[in-house]
Amino acid sequence: MTTLQNDCFIRALLRQPVDRAPVWMMRQAGRYLPEYRKVRGQAGNFLNLCMNPELACEVTMQPLERFRLDAAILFSDILTIPDAMGLGLYFSEGEGPKFERPIRSPKDIANLPVPDPELSLSYVTDAVRLIRKTLDGRVPLIGFSGSPWTLATYMVEGGSSKTFGKVKGLMYNDPEQMHLLLEKIADSVILYLNAQIAAGAQAVMLFDTWGGVLTPEDYQTFSLRYAQRIREGLNLNHEGQKIPAVLFTKGGGQWLEAMAETGYDALGLDWTTNIGSARQRVGDRVALQGNLDPATLYAKPEIIQRQVKYTLEQYGSASSGHVFNLGHGITPDVPPEHAEAMIEAVHKYSPAYYSGS
Amino acid sequence: MTTLQNDCFIRALLRQPVDRAPVWMMRQAGRYLPEYRKVRGQAGNFLNLCMNPELACEVTMQPLERFRLDAAILFSDILTIPDAMGLGLYFSEGEGPKFERPIRSPKDIANLPVPDPELSLSYVTDAVRLIRKTLDGRVPLIGFSGSPWTLATYMVEGGSSKTFGKVKGLMYNDPEQMHLLLEKIADSVILYLNAQIAAGAQAVMLFDTWGGVLTPEDYQTFSLRYAQRIREGLNLNHEGQKIPAVLFTKGGGQWLEAMAETGYDALGLDWTTNIGSARQRVGDRVALQGNLDPATLYAKPEIIQRQVKYTLEQYGSASSGHVFNLGHGITPDVPPEHAEAMIEAVHKYSPAYYSGS
Numbered sequence: 001m002t003t004l005q006n007d008c009f010i011r012a013l014l015r016q017p018v019d020r021a022p023v024w025m026m027r028q029a030g031r032y033l034p035e036y037r038k039v040r041g042q043a044g045n046f047l048n049l050c051m052n053p054e055l056a057c058e059v060t061m062q063p064l065e066r067f068r069l070d071a072a073i074l075f076s077d078i079l080t081i082p083d084a085m086g087l088g089l090y091f092s093e094g095e096g097p098k099f100e101r102p103i104r105s106p107k108d109i110a111n112l113p114v115p116d117p118e119l120s121l122s123y124v125t126d127a128v129r130l131i132r133k134t135l136d137g138r139v140p141l142i143g144f145s146g147s148p149w150t151l152a153t154y155m156v157e158g159g160s161s162k163t164f165g166k167v168k169g170l171m172y173n174d175p176e177q178m179h180l181l182l183e184k185i186a187d188s189v190i191l192y193l194n195a196q197i198a199a200g201a202q203a204v205m206l207f208d209t210w211g212g213v214l215t216p217e218d219y220q221t222f223s224l225r226y227a228q229r230i231r232e233g234l235n236l237n238h239e240g241q242k243i244p245a246v247l248f249t250k251g252g253g254q255w256l257e258a259m260a261e262t263g264y265d266a267l268g269l270d271w272t273t274n275i276g277s278a279r280q281r282v283g284d285r286v287a288l289q290g291n292l293d294p295a296t297l298y299a300k301p302e303i304i305q306r307q308v309k310y311t312l313e314q315y316g317s318a319s320s321g322h323v324f325n326l327g328h329g330i331t332p333d334v335p336p337e338h339a340e341a342m343i344e345a346v347h348k349y350s351p352a353y354y355s356g357s
Numbered sequence: 358m359t360t361l362q363n364d365c366f367i368r369a370l371l372r373q374p375v376d377r378a379p380v381w382m383m384r385q386a387g388r389y390l391p392e393y394r395k396v397r398g399q400a401g402n403f404l405n406l407c408m409n410p411e412l413a414c415e416v417t418m419q420p421l422e423r424f425r426l427d428a429a430i431l432f433s434d435i436l437t438i439p440d441a442m443g444l445g446l447y448f449s450e451g452e453g454p455k456f457e458r459p460i461r462s463p464k465d466i467a468n469l470p471v472p473d474p475e476l477s478l479s480y481v482t483d484a485v486r487l488i489r490k491t492l493d494g495r496v497p498l499i500g501f502s503g504s505p506w507t508l509a510t511y512m513v514e515g516g517s518s519k520t521f522g523k524v525k526g527l528m529y530n531d532p533e534q535m536h537l538l539l540e541k542i543a544d545s546v547i548l549y550l551n552a553q554i555a556a557g558a559q560a561v562m563l564f565d566t567w568g569g570v571l572t573p574e575d576y577q578t579f580s581l582r583y584a585q586r587i588r589e590g591l592n593l594n595h596e597g598q599k600i601p602a603v604l605f606t607k608g609g610g611q612w613l614e615a616m617a618e619t620g621y622d623a624l625g626l627d628w629t630t631n632i633g634s635a636r637q638r639v640g641d642r643v644a645l646q647g648n649l650d651p652a653t654l655y656a657k658p659e660i661i662q663r664q665v666k667y668t669l670e671q672y673g674s675a676s677s678g679h680v681f682n683l684g685h686g687i688t689p690d691v692p693p694e695h696a697e698a699m700i701e702a703v704h705k706y707s708p709a710y711y712s713g714s
Contacts, residue, residue, distance in 0.1 A: 163688045165655045172656035172664070215650050216631045253611050254630060273611060274573045293572050298522045299529035307529070331520045 004202075006139050009071040009323060013203060013244035013266045013287050017319045021312065021350040022070035023343050024142075027329030028063040029075045033336055035062050046091050050077050053127040060131050064139065066336065067343045070323075071139050071203070072131060074196070076124055078146030078207055081188050082155045084115035095159070102158035106174075109181045114188045117195035124192075125199040132200035143201025145193050147208035147249075148185040148230075149223035155181070164213055171222055178222065186226040190233035197238050205246040205268070206230060212251015219255055228262040246289055250328060253278070260285045271327030276314035279321075288315070289323040292342065297326075297334040301341035308345035317353050324350065363496045366428040366680060367560060370601035370623045370644050374676045378669065378707040379427035380700050381499075384686030385420040386432045390693055392419050403448050407434050410484040417488050421496065423693065424700045427680075428496050428560070429488060431553070433481055435503030435564055438545050439512045441472035452516070459515035463531075466538045471545045474552035481549075482556040489557035500558025502550050504565035504606075505542040505587075506580035512538070521570055528579055535579065543583040547590035554595050562603040562625070563587060569608015576612055585619040603646055607685060610635070617642045628684030633671035636678075645672070646680040649699065654683075654691040658698035665702035674710050681707065 004010070009022040030036055036059050043049040050056060060075040079097050083089035088100030103109060117125060131141055154160070156167040171178045193204045211223040227247055236243045247259055248268025259267050260282040269278055269290030278288055296307045308324075315322045324346045330339060361367070366379040387393055393416050400406040407413060417432040436454050440446035445457030460466060474482060488498055511517070513524040528535045550561045568580040584604055593600045604616055605625025616624050617639040626635055626647035635645055653664045665681075672679045681703045687696060 163690075164652055165688065165690060168650070168652035169655035172653060172660045212629065215628050216634075218650075251608070251629065271572050272569065272608065277573075293525070293575075295521055295525035296529060298526035303529045331522065333520075333522060 023324040023346040024071040031332035056127040084120040098159040128199035140202035143196030148226040208249040211249035380681040380703040381428040388689035413484040430499040441477040455516040485556035497559035500553030505583040565606040568606035
């Protein structure tokens with residue numbers, strides 16, 4: 001294996017000394033980049049792009065050519081697992097992801113397979129191998145998956161939802177079936193992330209995009225419990241390297257203490273929590289990744305710089321433990337120069353907070 | 358003025374002794390009721406319904422005919438103020454509210470009038486007077502307004518938004534203009550709520566639907582500050598009666614302590630916070646209104662009862678201070694019998710927690 005030329009992202013997640021905050025952006029390979037839109041146009045649609053390892057590799061690399069980023073993230077979608085389970089993922093213009101065959105009955109749950117990633121998700125592991133080869137040790141590659149709860153919302157609703165009526169109806173009326181479904185998804189996620197690690201992912205992240213729509217009790221029972229199960233099933237030592245694992249629940253700011261107990265190395269933080277308060281609450285149990293409001297990137301570059309500085313200042317002096325990121329994915333209509341202003345501001349201002357290291 | 362036959366809602370908000378938790382539902386007059394859909398059909402569209410005092414009164418009364426509710430809430434929309442400011446509110450099918458003339462420049466902000474409610478919002482005060490007359494003291498009537506921040510999001514975005522890019526762009530790039538806009542809206546809300554009180558509203562509620570999309574710092578500066586300004590401008594003593602004021606920020610669970618310092622009598626609570634923890638955090642400074650997950654109403658009646666019991670148990674023993682409600686509005690596809698199961702469960706189970714009073 002190639003030695004990493006820049007390992008500050010991995011070190012910060014593992015809370016090993018670094019001399020500045022590493023930085024990357026959720027959805028950094030995405031529609032805000034004209035070069036991405038060009039490749040997506042060639043691919044015909046989003047799913048073709050995800051399922052073609054060469055194109056997925058190409059768009060994964062694009063933001064690294066533009067910006068001084070400290071990590072690459074696999075270009076893919078969180079709904080690859082349900083698609084591999086046979087639900088028939090498709091994207092209808094302007095309406096987001098949909099499934100042709102959503103979960104409607106206990107029989108549907110009983111019949112769901114736990115996909116073997118090297119068979120039915122080989123386009124993902126192939127992409128991981130190709131991206132690793134292309135990166136050639138420049139920065140680490142992050143693999144990821146949606147969380148069981150988040151995947152279940154799409155699988156039961158048949159797509160996006162505002163009310164989560166179907167999936168919560170199942171959860172409240174038939175918790176046993178809901179747990180069967182979540183177990184199957186969790187087992188699939190474990191195989192999937194371990195396959196990404198075996199293929200070369202150097203860190204993994206679990207995206208619990210919809211954990212924040214639950215009550216505190218239901219969050220623990222139907223989301224966090226499965227994040228924990230996944231953590232326990234992950235092979236986080238690969239070829240002598242420790243693979244950091246990050247857990248991100250959007251809207252999970254009230255539950256950081258519980259999240260910090262699950263054994264993940266780091267927590268992703270959205271922008272509704274002050275990162276300094278979050279640091280106090282989780283102590284040295286986990287690193288933190290975040291948490292600039294993605295909408296800050298609609299502001300002028302000097303305002304973006306000021307907000308980056310504020311976030312760093314709130315995290316405070318450190319020898320490690322902070323990965324700078326947005327609090328959620330970068331939005332499609334942000335000018336790339338604004339992303340650059342953020343990234344450069346992290347490079348410029350963060351070393352001052354690490355002078356003690 | 359007629360004496361109230363049932364004042365337990367008012368008493369619970371003012372933390373005066375009651376013998377059970379009062380109950381009402383946000384959006385209790387709404388699409389989940391077939392009789393509402395009938396009147397809306399007659400009105401032609403939603404705005405006509407809001408702007409016709411007789412029809413607004415009719416739908417306000419509908420849920421009271423079906424259920425044992427302890428309060429009525431004025432049937433109206435949060436966007437009546439910006440419409441009265443001249444922005445041209447309309448509803449396009451399936452896309453929610455829109456404005457014909459959204460705020461685009463400092464000139465637009467400078468030109469915004471502060472509407473005199475008795476002139477340009479008389480359809481609202483007329484509805485309040487008619488509903489009070491129709492209620493004839495049965496239960497109290499709640500008046501309401503959107504919060505300045507929430508109204509500003511629609512006024513600047515021109516409608517609903519996922520990213521809040523335009524309004525946050527304005528907030529970050531030109532906070533001075535943002536404050537001018539929020540001040541103007543706050544002054545309008547004060548006049549509007551005071552006019553509702555003068556017309557007969559016996560409690561008022563400020564809906565900060567989008568406060569939860571802000572950072573903690575921006576929430577304080579751009580939302581809570583104006584909620585406080587409004588609180589200070591309200592005439593909460595009317596004809597010898599104290600008018601309780603409720604502040605609700607959806608997604609505000611992390612900021613309850615700050616919200617409890619603003620002088621509102623009660624805080625609305627969404628379902629992402631445990632109401633027992635919330636009670637500990639706010640102490641006896643405010644009453645709490647909430648907080649059953651609205652999606653609970655997709656479950657079977659026996660599950661709804663169990664969840665109501667759980668919420669009451671979490672709030673715990675009390676002599677007052679809890680108004681039972683959903684954590685957000687009831688959703689259009691809920692069977693009315695499920696709403697009834699919730700309301701009846703509050704009547705059945707809550708007195709046990711008030712035995713000490």
